[in-house]
Amino acid sequence: MSPLHMHGLTDKELIERCIKGDRLAHQLLFESYAGKMMTVCKRYSNSKNEAEDLLQEGFIRVFKNLNQFQFKGSLEGWIRRIMVHSSIKYITKKVNRIEFSEQNELEDIVVQENIFSSLSAEDLLKMIDSLPKGYKTIFNMYALEGFSHSEIAEELGIKTSTSRSQLVKARKYLIKRLNNIQKKVG
Amino acid sequence: MKKMDDIFKQRLENHESEYSSDVWLNVEKAVFNTPKKPNYVLIGFWAIIGISISLGGLYFLTTVNNHQLNTTEIEKTINQRSLNETKKSQNPALSHIDTQNQTSSTTFVESSVKKETTSKTSNEPSIGDKNQSTLLVTSKNTNLLNQTNQNTQGKWIEESGRIIIENDKNLNATDLVKSIWNESNPAFVAEEITSIPNELYNRSLINPLNTLSSTFSNLIKQDKIELAFKKPQECPRFYKDIWVPYGFLEYGSMYPIRKLTLTNESYPDYVDARNQSEQINYSFDFTAGFGIKSPKGIVTEIGIQYTQLQEKFNYVDPESIQTTTVITIDTIITGGMQNIVKDTAFVDLPGSRRIVTNNKFRFVNFPLMIGYEKNINQSFSVAGKAGLILNFSFSQKGSFLDENNLPVYFSSNQLNKYKAYKSRIGLSYMLAAQFNYHLTGQITLYASPQVKIIPSSITEDIYFIDQTYINPALSLGVKFSI
Numbered sequence: 001m002s003p004l005h006m007h008g009l010t011d012k013e014l015i016e017r018c019i020k021g022d023r024l025a026h027q028l029l030f031e032s033y034a035g036k037m038m039t040v041c042k043r044y045s046n047s048k049n050e051a052e053d054l055l056q057e058g059f060i061r062v063f064k065n066l067n068q069f070q071f072k073g074s075l076e077g078w079i080r081r082i083m084v085h086s087s088i089k090y091i092t093k094k095v096n097r098i099e100f101s102e103q104n105e106l107e108d109i110v111v112q113e114n115i116f117s118s119l120s121a122e123d124l125l126k127m128i129d130s131l132p133k134g135y136k137t138i139f140n141m142y143a144l145e146g147f148s149h150s151e152i153a154e155e156l157g158i159k160t161s162t163s164r165s166q167l168v169k170a171r172k173y174l175i176k177r178l179n180n181i182q183k184k185v186g
Numbered sequence: 187m188k189k190m191d192d193i194f195k196q197r198l199e200n201h202e203s204e205y206s207s208d209v210w211l212n213v214e215k216a217v218f219n220t221p222k223k224p225n226y227v228l229i230g231f232w233a234i235i236g237i238s239i240s241l242g243g244l245y246f247l248t249t250v251n252n253h254q255l256n257t258t259e260i261e262k263t264i265n266q267r268s269l270n271e272t273k274k275s276q277n278p279a280l281s282h283i284d285t286q287n288q289t290s291s292t293t294f295v296e297s298s299v300k301k302e303t304t305s306k307t308s309n310e311p312s313i314g315d316k317n318q319s320t321l322l323v324t325s326k327n328t329n330l331l332n333q334t335n336q337n338t339q340g341k342w343i344e345e346s347g348r349i350i351i352e353n354d355k356n357l358n359a360t361d362l363v364k365s366i367w368n369e370s371n372p373a374f375v376a377e378e379i380t381s382i383p384n385e386l387y388n389r390s391l392i393n394p395l396n397t398l399s400s401t402f403s404n405l406i407k408q409d410k411i412e413l414a415f416k417k418p419q420e421c422p423r424f425y426k427d428i429w430v431p432y433g434f435l436e437y438g439s440m441y442p443i444r445k446l447t448l449t450n451e452s453y454p455d456y457v458d459a460r461n462q463s464e465q466i467n468y469s470f471d472f473t474a475g476f477g478i479k480s481p482k483g484i485v486t487e488i489g490i491q492y493t494q495l496q497e498k499f500n501y502v503d504p505e506s507i508q509t510t511t512v513i514t515i516d517t518i519i520t521g522g523m524q525n526i527v528k529d530t531a532f533v534d535l536p537g538s539r540r541i542v543t544n545n546k547f548r549f550v551n552f553p554l555m556i557g558y559e560k561n562i563n564q565s566f567s568v569a570g571k572a573g574l575i576l577n578f579s580f581s582q583k584g585s586f587l588d589e590n591n592l593p594v595y596f597s598s599n600q601l602n603k604y605k606a607y608k609s610r611i612g613l614s615y616m617l618a619a620q621f622n623y624h625l626t627g628q629i630t631l632y633a634s635p636q637v638k639i640i641p642s643s644i645t646e647d648i649y650f651i652d653q654t655y656i657n658p659a660l661s662l663g664v665k666f667s668i
Contacts, residue, residue, distance in 0.1 A: 009648070017648065023609075024646040026217060030210055035202025042203055056209050056216075063217045116193050121201035124194060143191035144198060171190060178190075 011075040018066050030059055033076060037083045039121075043128050043140045044087035054090055058083040084145050088155055091137065115178045127177050135170035142167050231552055231576055235488055242431045242476060242668065422624035423667040425564050427481040434477060434487070436663030438636065440469040442495050443656045447643075450650035452589075457651070459587050467496035467544065471659070473553060476668075485557045485569060493549040493638075495655065499585045501541045501593050541593050545584025547607075547644070552576045553616065569620040577611045580644065589650070606649045615639045622665070634661040 009017075009028075017025035034055060041054035062082050069078055116124075128136060137156065141147040142163070147155070149163040156163070423430050444466060446457045475489020514529040557571030581598040588594045596606055618636040625631050636659045643652035 022647065023214070023218060024648055026214065027210065028648075030213060034205055034209065036200065038203035038205040039198055039201045043198070051203075052205055052209050055205060056212050059209075059213045060216045063213070116197065121197050122203075124197055125201075125203070128194070144195050174190065 012071060015066055015069060015075070018063065026063060029062075033079050034059070036076070037079060039125065040080060040083045041087055042125055043144065044084075044091055044137065046129070046133075054083070054087045057090055058086040061086055080145075084141070085155075088137070088141070091133075092156065115182050119181070127174060130177065131170055131173055134166050135173060138163055138166040139170035139174075228576075228578075231554075234554070235552075238476065238478075238486075238488055242478065422564060422627050422630070424479065424559075424567065424622065424624055424630050424665070425561055429481060430479040431668045432477050432479070432665045433668060434473075434475055434489070434663055434665040436473040436634070436661045438471045438473070438634075438659040438661035440471060440493075440495070440638070440657045440659040442466050442469050443658070444497075445652075445654045445656075447652040447654070448650070449652055453650060456587075456589060456591075459591050460651075463499060463501050463587055464545070465498045465500065467498050469493070469495045469657070471661075473661075473663075475553065477555075477665070479559060483559045483561075485555070485559050485571065487553070487555040487557075487571070487573070489553050491549075491551040491553050491575065493551060495547040495549075495657070497545040497547075497584070499541070499543040499545050499593070501585070501587065503541070503593075541585060543585040543595075545582070545586070547582045548580070549577055549611070550579045551614070552578060555616065555618070557618070557620075559620075559622070565624050567622040567624070569622065571616075571618045571620060573616050575614040575616055575638065577614065580607070580609055580611050582607050582644075606645050606651075608644055608646055611640065611644050612642055615641065618661075628667045630665040632663050632665065634663065635659075636661055 014025055014029055018029060037058060038051060038055050041051040041058065042048070045051040045054055058079075062079050065082070069075065119127075128139065131139060138152055141152050141155070142149065149160045149167075152158075152163040153160045424432075446460055448454070448457050471491055471493035473489050473491040475487055475491075477485060477487035479485050512531045512533060514531070516527040516529070518525045518527060553573055553575045555571045555573030557569050557573075559567050559569035561567045583595075583597040585593050585595050598607065598609060616636060616638045618634050620632050620634040622630045622632045638655075638657040638659060640655040640657070643649075643654055645651060645653050
């Protein structure tokens with residue numbers, strides 16, 4: 001239970017208090033979503049420290065732009081989008097160039113669901129983290145955030161085809177890791 | 187079969203990862219350290235203070251100029267008197283007023299006057315005190331008159347003093363009196379004349395406008411006359427029907443009455459738990475400020491005030507257990523054989539963990555008071571005041587029970603600690619009575635029973651308990667007219 005007790009407070013009321021400058025409301029909003037957003041940031045980063053930097057920058061943007069939230073979607077979705085955009089911006093700024101190799105392999109890759117049963121969310125995060133930078137960013141954006149290839153291309157300044165090929169590579173890489181795990185387990 | 191992407195998404199979508207508490211601290215710093223919109227209330231308040239100080243300063247300067255003007259007027263009057271007396275001495279028709287005036291100008295220059303001043307604050311002079319410093323002045327000094335008159339606004343006139351007149355026997359009474367007049371001040375009254383028996387004591391001796399008594403005429407034939415003076419009772423400035431700007435310092439002892447009000451029904455026992463674990467301690471405030479009293483007795487005051495409310499948190503953990511190990515060693519001798527038997531027992535003592543903290547709530551306030559002061563007599567006056575107290579900053583540290591009845595530490599300085607209190611509490615109100623004793627013409631001592639009311643909660647709006655105070659206080663202070 002949160003020590004701050006915002007029982008019955010809606011997102012709208014919470015945001016209104018934040019906009020008025022209520023420090024406790026800011027803290028409550030942060031604590032309500034920071035854990036989930038940390039997962040998002042970890043997916044895009046190479047280390048915990050980097051993920052915390054992303055989380056920090058993302059929430060600063062969230063608080064500075066709260067008055068622009070239109071209440072059309074969920075607050076969580078809006079914060080998540082800001083986190084992803086902040087993460088991408090941060091990463092592309094920090095890493096001068098993300099290596100993307102051209103390859104035209106388009107296929108849906110399926111995997112046995114039971115492979116995942118022995119893996120925790122943290123294990124999955126570690127697997128994503130082990131992906132090469134280019135693969136990781138595109139896998140995150142496409143598979144987990146729901147960006148289209150054209151949106152990814154626009155966001156990262158790459159060709160649509162590059163986005164597709166990187167996704168395939170990322171998937172292959174992950175399947176390889178999953179298969180290795182399966183062999184070890186079973 | 188399921189697409190791998192969906193599995194990843196499903197498993198990670200609601201997963202929460204741990205993060206360092208530093209993240210929030212940094213976010214908070216970044217968000218709240220940005221420049222805020224101007225606080226027009228605060229700006230207005232400071233503007234009032236600035237204007238008040240400026241007006242006070244202007245008033246002070248104007249008063250000083252008036253004093254200087256008066257000094258010049260006195261000087262002129264005295265010069266005029268000397269001139270008139272000289273004319274009398276030259277005009278036989280006027281000489282009947284005081285025949286001794288005829289030799290005044292010559293003898294006056296030759297006379298010498300010793301003045302001794304003391305640094306004692308007592309109004310009672312003591313003749314013959316060897317610790318007194320001696321200042322030799324002579325009427326040969328052409329600046330004496332000016333110097334003396336300037337001294338009417340200066341320091342020494344505020345003190346007890348004495349004049350020792352070393353008479354050269356050529357000095358006539360009028361010249362002697364002139365010397366005294368110039369050297370002391372009309373404001374001084376001779377309290378003792380050592381050479382004169384008490385029954386012959388006469389205050390008018392040193393008033394050059396009065397006819398000299400025969401006693402004094404005889405007296406001046408002695409070689410040495412010692413006069414001791416004390417400043418006459420001044421009418422306190424605070425008593426007068428004039429504008430009196432003043433500064434004041436005040437220390438108040440407070441006995442706060444706290445009220446906790448639950449705003450969330452989910453914790454019905456919480457208020458009782460807090461009240462049982464916390465006790466009000468001695469609290470205090472200190473105020474410094476400026477005020478002005480109008481001729482009609484209207485009093486306006488502004489200042490800066492530091493207030494510290496203190497509470498004691500005393501908590502005994504009911505689930506804590508202190509285990510004492512008791513080892514008993516018995517020596518048993520059987521048939522010459524010695525056996526040692528050790529027995530170990532554990533004694534549990536419940537409720538042995540105690541946490542005691544002195545909770546401190548610190549306020550920096552700007553009080554703005556208005557009131558009415560009524561004189562009872564020259565020494566006493568009473569006043570009633572009411573006003574607003576604008577809180578500038580509020581900080582706190584200490585411990586209390588959280589909603590789970592567990593002790594938590596709160597601190598406004600450490601951002602990662604439990605935060606329940608505001609950083610500013612807005613306006614409070616104050617009512618005060620004031621009993622004044624005018625110690626001197628410039629200084630007044632007072633005692634002031636007061637009630638300070640903090641109507642709005644000092645907790646954050648969304649915190650589940652409201653905490654308000656009514657603070658009865660007894661303040662002691664000093665006012666000094668500027």
